[in-house]
Amino acid sequence: MKKRNPKNIDVANDKVLVLLIGLLMVVSIILVVIWIFNSNNLKTNSQLVTELHNYFSSEDLGNCEGLFNYDLDKVEYKDIDVETRLCIAYQKADIKVVETETIKADKKKEICTIEDKMVFKTNDDSNECTISKVKKELIDNSYKKLYGRNIEHNESFKIDNLNICYLKDDYYYCGLSEIFTYTLGSESIIYRVMKKAEEKSSDIVIYDYFVKINEDVCYKYYTAASINQECTDNYKENSDIDYNFMKKYGTSYKHVYREAEDGTYYWVSSEPLSN
Secondary structure, eight states, X not given: OOOOOHHHHHHHXXXXXXXXXXXXXXXXXXXXXXXXXXXXXXXXXXXXXXXXXXXXXXXXXXXXXXXXXXXXXXXXXXXXOHHHHHHHHHXXXXXXXXXXXXXXXXXTSSEEEETTTEEEEOOTTOSEEEEEEEEHHHHHHHHHHHHSSOOSOOOOEEXXXXXXXXXXXXXXXXXXXXXXXXXXXXXXXXXXXEEEEEXXXXXXXXXXXXXXXXXXXXXXXXXXXXXXXXXXXXXXXXXXXXXXXXXXXXXXXXEEEEEOTTSOEEEEEEEESOO
């Protein structure tokens, strides 16, 4: 019986390996080309892109944990705690009409309670609490639009450092929280500027630049104290922030939004592209 030459076997295996690598490269190139042709650039100042980019806005960093999606790692729905999700849904809800009512404080206390579950602080120099009633349906709709799913857990949530909301039947009861949260130290200045927006199949992807400045020091992320030294040095020399400054020194982020059945878009993820 004729024995196989090990060298011939190795050569044959090498040829197969090279062929497989070549096929993978060809397939990869084809997929990249298809991906490019399926991407359409969108105007960054369009109403839709602007609305999506403002799902997480820097208008008031005291609300809902601030810009938590500008993290040093990728952030998805599962990474957000329930209270923060509900808080953002409240902030973005289409609340045009709010019912209010006034209730008396508990005897010799500066708090008001409803069914021993909802506790509010009295108004300043008063023995009453002013409560706002917001329809649960409005928060539900806002939540579905933001995250593409229904609320799994309804619970109390802080609106900001001073106010809290509790769910009862078909309404959220909102008023001054018994426990205030105070933020010490100087406030941060946030700069965000869009680089581009693309439509890819059922997704809209927005790319932007981010810089957080606190006491003349630049930070790469909102959630982590990672100093951007190059940005800091240039900011101290010239504090004018424009697009070129952001492009050169800002952290580049990618935000993905997916189309829902009703044609709206919900947020899927945010992640840094440069560290």
